[in-house]
Amino acid sequence: MVISDAGIFNTYEKLLPKELQAMPDIQKQLSMVKHGEGGLSIFVGLNGTKEELGLKASNYWIFAENNFDELMEKYMNEEREKASKKIPLLFVASPSAKDPSWEERSPGKSTLSLVSFAKYLWFEEWKDDKVTNRGADYKELKQAFINSALDVVMDVFPKITRDKIEYVDAGTPITNTHYIGAPKGEICGVDHGIARFSPELNATIRPQTPLKNLYLTGQDVFLCGFAGGLAGALTCGSVILNRNLHLDSFVLAMKTKYINKKLKDE
Known part of the structure; x- marks a missing residue:
């Protein structure tokens, strides 16, 4: 079996x-x-406690507009350079704020996990390059998505400022393919369109x-x-x-x- x-x-x-x-x-x-659509994951290390940064043990789903279907369709059909300038939907959570022992183990520090979608096609040209060494163009595109996500975070959490960010990195759809074997960088399996149901x-x-x-x-x-x-x-x-x-x-x-x-x- x-x-x-x-x-x-x-x-x-x-x-x-x-x-x-x-x-x-x-x-x-x-x-x-x-x-399913490719996943974009961003990991942020912050200088400051959850109280200082206004973080709670909650999950946030942040959308630029109310019509989610139109929002996704427009975003996923953009050219990658334009799409990277404004991420219209973002999941935000603070693993450190959820951990009661965090402050004892890492005093004065906090973390954020950010998740959104990104088209596999936007990153496909680098799929055969060596992980962690995919070239300057790839890093530049990835950084553009990171900056857009951070803009959303700092707007929703005004106590988080650029000078508080000590570490940030991102995993793109081709990162997901490498580490978790997702064929097209998807993190939620097969697509969840109406046909799925x-x-x-x-x-x-x-x-x-x-x-x-x-x-x-x-x-x-x-x-x-x-x-x-x-x-x-x-x-x-x-x-x-x-x-x-x-x-x-x-x-x-x-x-x-x-x-x-x-x-x-x-």
Whole structure:
């Protein structure tokens, strides 16, 4: 039995022998999905405590406009130089602010993690270059995206200024390809367009594959992100064990809650 968390594209197009890749049922599943958009991750080290910088243990989704669909379509269809000048959507979190032991271990310091989207095509010309040594043009383009993201951060968090930034670096879609094997730099698996949620796709792409004893798990059989990957694992486990692990986890949570309440009352 083989359980693959490599994603549907890597599993079917890279890990299977050519003769199995050509199976009509395999090709049908591949035709129903497309690669998600590339991910852009920016890591920031700051001089200052969370109180001094106005950071909280919260996640922020920052959008330049209310119409997310139009925002994404316009951004992803821009030329890379223009797109890099203004990042219209950004996820911001402070891992250090979420860590109760951080101040003790790293006094007077803080961190930020920033995540957005970036088109794989914008960086594709450097995909075969050596990691950490992709050339001046690549670094310049990457820095333009970094600067745009920092502009958003400093606008939303006015206590963060340029002089507070001690370290910053970014991972582009081709970085994701190198380190996590994402074919097109995607960090959320297959694309989450409307087609992803069609009844036909959900009935076709499941943990069971057209090959006996090969199963898919993770984001691509459920939804994106940590929660989606976990739910995908529960779904895959349910198929293999022939029992509903989603229901099992719910029952376990209820039992745990009941036992904890009883112990507290006693």
